[in-house]
Each structure stands twice: as C-alpha cells, then as structure tokens.
Amino acid sequence: MNLVKVYIIQSLTTASNNLRLNSQQIEVVGLLRETILNSENLGETLFKMKKSTVLSKLAIRLNEVYNFLTQGKVDFLKISEQFREHSRYLIRDLNQFLENVTPMDYNKAMDLINEIERTEINVELINRELNDDALIINESNALKEELIMQDDSDDSESFHNFEEQILAPIKAVDDFLKRLLTGIIDNKDLSKYSAIMEKNSLFASARGFGIISDMHKILYSSFEEIKSGRLIIDKSVIESLRACLIVIAAVVKGKELDITDYLNKAEEFGRKYFEGKNQVLDK
Numbered sequence: 177m178n179l180v181k182v183y184i185i186q187s188l189t190t191a192s193n194n195l196r197l198n199s200q201q202i203e204v205v206g207l208l209r210e211t212i213l214n215s216e217n218l219g220e221t222l223f224k225m226k227k228s229t230v231l232s233k234l235a236i237r238l239n240e241v242y243n244f245l246t247q248g249k250v251d252f253l254k255i256s257e258q259f260r261e262h263s264r265y266l267i268r269d270l271n272q273f274l275e276n277v278t279p280m281d282y283n284k285a286m287d288l289i290n291e292i293e294r295t296e297i298n299v300e301l302i303n304r305e306l307n308d309d310a311l312i313i314n315e316s317n318a319l320k321e322e323l324i325m326q327d328d329s330d331d332s333e334s335f336h337n338f339e340e341q342i343l344a345p346i347k348a349v350d351d352f353l354k355r356l357l358t359g360i361i362d363n364k365d366l367s368k369y370s371a372i373m374e375k376n377s378l379f380a381s382a383r384g385f386g387i388i389s390d391m392h393k394i395l396y397s398s399f400e401e402i403k404s405g406r407l408i409i410d411k412s413v414i415e416s417l418r419a420c421l422i423v424i425a426a427v428v429k430g431k432e433l434d435i436t437d438y439l440n441k442a443e444e445f446g447r448k449y450f451e452g453k454n455q456v457l458d459k
Contacts, residue, residue, distance in 0.1 A: 180245045181218060184238060185209050187259065191266035201274040207282050208234075218242060226427065229386030230285035234273040236387065237266060240436060341379060342388065342428050345372050349395070350421055356402070357414045363403055370399035387439070388427055391420040394446040407449065416445035 192205050215221040222242055225235035241262050244250070251258075349369055355362075377392035398417055401407035419438040426435045 178218075180242065181212055181215075183245055183259065184218075184241055185212055187241060187263045187266055188212075188238075188270065190259075190263035191270045194263075194267050195271055195274070197274065200278060203279045204274055204277055204282050205270075207279060207286075211286065212238075219246065224289045225285075226387070227385050228285045228289060229381065229389070230277055230281050231289075232386040234269055236435075236439065237269045241266075338379070338385075339428055342376055342424065345369070345376075346421055346425055349373075350418065353414050353417055353421075356409050357411065359409075361402070361409070366399045366403045370396045370403070372396075373399065385427070388424055390446070391424045391442060394420050394442060394450070397450055401449070413445075416441055419445075 188205065188209060192202075195201075197205070211221065212218060219239075219242060222235050222239040225231040226239065228235070244258070244262075349372075352365060352369055373392045373396035377389045377396060380386075380392060381389035395417060398407060398413070402409060407413065419441040422438045423435055423442055426438075
C-alpha cells in the first residue's frame, strides 16, 4: 500500500480512537478511509474534496498532512513524533466533522464530486444536488432573484468564470482594508464591497465551495457591522479580514501552501463576532 495513504489513514484512525464515536460516526470514518485507500491520485482527490461544503474543512487539514509527506524532506528519525502531532492535530477537526456529517451526507458529497469530475455541471444541477443547509445565509430576496434569473449560458466555462469572479475584487478589497486601518471610512465603498462579498458568497456556496463562501460571509457581515458602527476597526480586525482574503485566493488558485494560521484566524474572528447572531459560519 502507498505509504502516504497508510500514514494518513493511521492518523485518522488514531485521532478517531480518542473520540467516543457512535455507530454512524464509525461508518463515516470507514467511508473516509475507503476514499483515501481507493484514490488513484490522493492529492487530486483532496483538492476536489476541499471544494465541497460538507468536506472542505477536514479536507484542508488532511491536505496539509499530505503536503508534509510529499513535499520537501521527511526526517524519518522524527517521523513518530510528527505522526503523534498530526494525529492530535486531527482530533478536533475530525470531531467537528463527525458531529455534522452523516454517512448519507458523505456519500452525497462524494457523488457530487465524482459527477463534477465526469461532466461540466451548470448552476441549476448543482443547486439540485446541494444540501438545503448549504445556503443558510442572510441574503436579500433581490440577490436570490438575480441568481435565479441570471442567464446560465454564461456558465459554459463555469469554473473559469468562477475563478475570475471570485478573484477579480480581491486586490481592490485588500487596498480598501488598508485604507480602513488609516481611519478613512467611506460608507459608499463599504456598501459596494459588502454587496460584492455577499454575491460572491452565494456564488461560491452554489458551487459547493464551503470555505470560500464562509470567508465571503465574514467579510460582507463585517462591512455591514462597520457601516452601522457596531464593529470598531483596529489592527486585529483588519488582519482577520485580510486573512479571509488570503484563504479565498489560496483555495481558488489551488496554492499548495500552509494556510492554517490564516484559516484559524478568520474562523476565530467569525465565531467571536457573528456566531449565533447571523450564522456567518456553518457550524
């Protein structure tokens, strides 16, 4: 068996042994191990899993372990110590994953990934396949109507269009955040970028890009809170919002870099300011 697969599967097994799992959760762990074992190209499989709302967060963690094993030099004198660290590192993420994902959810997400691999899928088909919870978001009716009524012929090259739409405003928003830190607050620009982030959050969610959608939710919610005066701008806030932009750009571009610190900073900020208030993060 491929040693990389053995390492990752045993890391998952060790992490799961530290959790009290019911029969349904044990089944999900088994399905996850089977996916890894049967993958012909594990790096590609994990990359595709990162685009699923259901699988993305755990897939990002597993991809970091994969990158450790396949990029650079592995010190085999310290591999046992590193294995224990990776296994401990996976416990929390695996626990959160298993609390929210049933065997049916997992199979449905993998079916969608396989379907995307086989054919070009338009927005209408993706919307039929997505779990109802994927669009739990406080979007306006006008925005919903715009997405429903838009001309789907624009999606003939949907993934390329997706990349272009998501990445187009990143530099401008980054510059805008830097201006906010200097104390220059323009409500017109806040409304403009809030609307763009909200639209792109829905756009990403409709295509199953859970992490990307969450990062946009945090950004547009923050802009609305800043505009209303409920969120005070300081260096920490701006760093957290820039972390959202970095995660978005890294995931969309498929950058094989460790973005854990940025993802953790963004998610912690989202939970601190918005969890339980307007469901910015899907927990």
